[in-house]
Amino acid sequence: MSKPRYQQKEWQKEMKIRLDVNNMFASQVGEEHGFTPEDIEELEEELQTAHEAIREAKEEGELGFMELPETQKDVARRIKESAAEKRKEFDNFVVLGIGGSALGAKALRTAFTHSYKQEVPRLFVSDNVDPANFKELLEALDLEKTVFNVISKSGGTAETMSQFLIARDLVAKELGIDKVAEHFIATTSKDSGKLIEIAQREGIETFYIPENVGGRFSVLTPVGLLPAAFCGIDIEELLAGAEYMDRICAVDDVWKNPAYLNATLQYLADQDGKNISVMMPYVDKLKDVADWYRQLWAESLGKEKDRDGKVVNVGPTPVKALGTTDQHSQVQLYMAGPYDKVITFLTVDAYGAEVEIPQEYSDIEEVSYLGGHILNDLITTEQTATELALTKNQRLNTTITLPEVNEFTVGQLFYMFELQTAFAGELYGINAFNQPGVELGKNYTYGILGRQGYEERKEEYEAKAPKDDGLII
Numbered sequence: 001m002s003k004p005r006y007q008q009k010e011w012q013k014e015m016k017i018r019l020d021v022n023n024m025f026a027s028q029v030g031e032e033h034g035f036t037p038e039d040i041e042e043l044e045e046e047l048q049t050a051h052e053a054i055r056e057a058k059e060e061g062e063l064g065f066m067e068l069p070e071t072q073k074d075v076a077r078r079i080k081e082s083a084a085e086k087r088k089e090f091d092n093f094v095v096l097g098i099g100g101s102a103l104g105a106k107a108l109r110t111a112f113t114h115s116y117k118q119e120v121p122r123l124f125v126s127d128n129v130d131p132a133n134f135k136e137l138l139e140a141l142d143l144e145k146t147v148f149n150v151i152s153k154s155g156g157t158a159e160t161m162s163q164f165l166i167a168r169d170l171v172a173k174e175l176g177i178d179k180v181a182e183h184f185i186a187t188t189s190k191d192s193g194k195l196i197e198i199a200q201r202e203g204i205e206t207f208y209i210p211e212n213v214g215g216r217f218s219v220l221t222p223v224g225l226l227p228a229a230f231c232g233i234d235i236e237e238l239l240a241g242a243e244y245m246d247r248i249c250a251v252d253d254v255w256k257n258p259a260y261l262n263a264t265l266q267y268l269a270d271q272d273g274k275n276i277s278v279m280m281p282y283v284d285k286l287k288d289v290a291d292w293y294r295q296l297w298a299e300s301l302g303k304e305k306d307r308d309g310k311v312v313n314v315g316p317t318p319v320k321a322l323g324t325t326d327q328h329s330q331v332q333l334y335m336a337g338p339y340d341k342v343i344t345f346l347t348v349d350a351y352g353a354e355v356e357i358p359q360e361y362s363d364i365e366e367v368s369y370l371g372g373h374i375l376n377d378l379i380t381t382e383q384t385a386t387e388l389a390l391t392k393n394q395r396l397n398t399t400i401t402l403p404e405v406n407e408f409t410v411g412q413l414f415y416m417f418e419l420q421t422a423f424a425g426e427l428y429g430i431n432a433f434n435q436p437g438v439e440l441g442k443n444y445t446y447g448i449l450g451r452q453g454y455e456e457r458k459e460e461y462e463a464k465a466p467k468d469d470g471l472i473i
Ligand SMILES: O=P(O)(O)OC[C@H]1O[C@](O)(CO)[C@@H](O)[C@@H]1O
Pocket: 098, 099, 100, 101, 151, 152, 153, 154, 155, 156, 157, 160, 215, 216, 299, 435, 438
C-alpha cells in the first residue's frame, strides 16, 4: 500500500505554504514606513533571547502546542474511531463551546465543508448565549440524530455550561435521562475543573485537552480534531501539516523561519505605530481562520504587564477582513487612513474550482471585457491589484500563500501562527499564555448572577456610580 500523500516528501514540498514579506521593506514601500534588513539585524540579541526562551519553555513542557503534532497522533486514532461510530448514529454534531473551544472547529468547518449545502454529517458550533439564536438551533435539531460535544478547558465557562445544562435538560426530557450519556461527549481538562466530574457522573465519553495547551492553542487537540473528524476531515493530515511546519521552524535564523520572521516584522511595525494587524484572506474557505487568529493574537499579546510585572499595556489589535468583499467596505481606510496597519493577505495558488465568465454584450465594453475570463482571474487579479495599490501608498503588507486549501496546508498555517504568537510574546516580554484581562468581567457576571464567593463583586456592581440620565438620549 502506498504511503498517504502527507508522508510523501515531494508532495509535502509542493504543499509548503509561503510567506512573502517583500512589502514590509523600504525597497518596496519606501523608506518612511518600510524596514531594512538592518532593522532586523539590530534586534539580533532580542531575537536570540526569544528563540532560547521558546526552546527552554518547550523543553520544560510549557509549550504544549508544540508537542501536539506528535502527542496527538495516538489520540487522533481514537478520535477517528469514535467519530466513525458517532456518524453511524448521528447526523448532527453540535459543539457547545466558546473562544478557543469553538473557533478552531469553526475555521475547520468553513475550510473543509460545503458552504451552502447542509449535508449530513452536519457540524454546528454554538459559541454564544443569545437566547433567540440558541432556541433556533435547538428547534432545528432532530434530537434523536444529534450528539452534543461540550468543550471547556476550565470546565466552568458560564456560557458553555449554561448551554450544556439546557441541552442536557432537553435530551433528558425528550429522549429520557438514560440517553444523556449517548448524546453527549465532553472535551475538557483531565485533572481540573468541574466538567470532568460531571462527565464521569453522567458516564459521558470524554476527550482531554492537555494541561499545557491553552484554549486558543488547542485546535489540534480533540477540541478541533473531534468535530473535524466527525465531518470527515483528515485530521492525521492536519497534524502532519503542523509537524512539517514545526520542522521548518526549528531553525533560529529568523530569515529562514517564517513564524519568527512574521512575528518580528509585526512587532517592529507595532513599535513604529502600526498597531493594527489586519488579516485579509482572498479565499472564503479561510475566512474563519482569520477569526481564529484574532483570538490567538489578541488574548496572547494584549497584556497590561510584562514578565517583570512592569505596566506596559501592549498588544496589536487584530482585525479580520475578506477579499474581495471588504475591498468595498474597508480598503478605502487601509489605503488612505492613518499609517497604523499591517495587512496580511492569505491567498491560494489553486482554488479547487474554475468558473468561467460568459462572453456577452459585446457592444458594452464596461461589461464585455469580463467575458472569457474565469472568476479565478478576477479574484487573484484583485488581490494583486490591492496589494500593489497598498504598496504604492506605502502601506505595509505581507502575503501568505497556500498552494491549495487542504488539511496539510491548513495544519501548517495553524502551527505557524501559534509559533509566531509565542515568539511575538517573547519580543514583547510578556506572558502570551494567560488572559488575566478577561477575569474582572467574568467575576462581575458571577457576582451579579449570585455565584457563591463573588459577593464582593456584586456589592461593587451595586455601588457603582449611577449613570447620568441626561447622557442617554
Ligand atoms: O475552554 P474554556 O475554559 O471554556 O474557555 C473558553 C475561552 O474563554 C477564555 O478563557 C477567555 O474568557 C479563552 O481563553 C478561552 O478560549
